[in-house]
Amino acid sequence: MAVALVTAAVAVGAAFLLTGGTGGGSEAGGPRALTSDEANRLAITRFRNYEARGRAVTITVPGTAGGLIVTGSVDYRGKVGYGVVHGTGRDTSSEGLIEWTADSVFVHPMTNAPAQAPASPPRTGWYRRPLQPSGSSLDSSLTIALGLGSDRPDNAELLPQNGASWWGRDQVDGHQADVMTGPSSPDRSGTAGNVRYWVGEDGTMYRVRVSVGSAPEPVDIAFDTQKYVPVTPVPGVTPKR
Structure with missing residues (x-):
């Protein structure tokens, strides 16, 4: 079940709490x-x-x-993401450009990282490292972001049977959305509810929050926060097509 694999990609915490800051009032009910x-x-x-x-x-x-904020784009067909990293409540040593795939992270350190990643990334100055499957909140978050696209729908009949639930209504940047939890993952019983999706009337995903074992609070992934810029691969990256 593909939706559940988003949960399986990370070491989840014991519970996931619905928090504020979605850009509008929430309507509880679930x-x-x-x-x-x-x-x-x-x-x-x-x-x-x-x-x-x-x-x-x-x-x-x-x-x-201190936290990190990655602002950028994810190519869900090429399975590659690209953006700029800024720190919050910490020094600037982790800031710069970033591009990632399912198994590799490419970083381009910058002392004065721009607010938005340039549409054409630099061709030099990149450093590659393996994406860590566990123990890194950043890498877990990058993995989750890549996993939020699929070339086919999930099985709607199986979702409720495996614990997916409705929790309320909310607004995200003016969009009305239903807040729903994902099902248990195939290899982790009892994980239903660790991932929450803000989903619009036409199935558009507006926000995802997920509890990650290596992070003190849920990871938040917000969509359409800026204009989408197609991802240009940096040296060493081969997108899937």
Whole structure:
């Protein structure tokens, strides 16, 4: 079940709390079972990202020594992301440009990182390292972001059976959305609810929050926070097509 694999990609915490800061008032009411319409929209939300080819994202990664914010784009067909990293409550040593795939992270350190990543990334000055499958809140967040696109819808009938639920209504940057939790992952019983999706009436994904074991607070992935810029591969990156 593909939606559940987003949960399986990280070491999840014991619980996931719905927090504020979504750009509008939330309407609680859950949890309850998904209606057939809600299940259908949750089932296609990752496919909507794939249909769009790519989405602009802002990934907020909390940390005990200060957080990181990645502002950029994810190409859901090429399975590659690109953006700029800024620190919050910490020094600037981690700032710069970043590009990542399912197994590698490419970083371009900058002392004065721009607010937005340049559409044409530098051709030199990149350093490659393996993407860490566990123990890194940043790498877990990058993995999750890449996993939010799929070339086919999920099985809507199986989602409620495996714990997916409706939790309320909310507004994200003027968009009305239903807040739904994902199902348990195939290899982690009891993980239903660790991932929350803000999904619009047409299945568009507006926000995702997920509890990551190595982070003190949930990771937040917001979509359409700026204009989408197609991802240009840096040396060493071969997108999937």
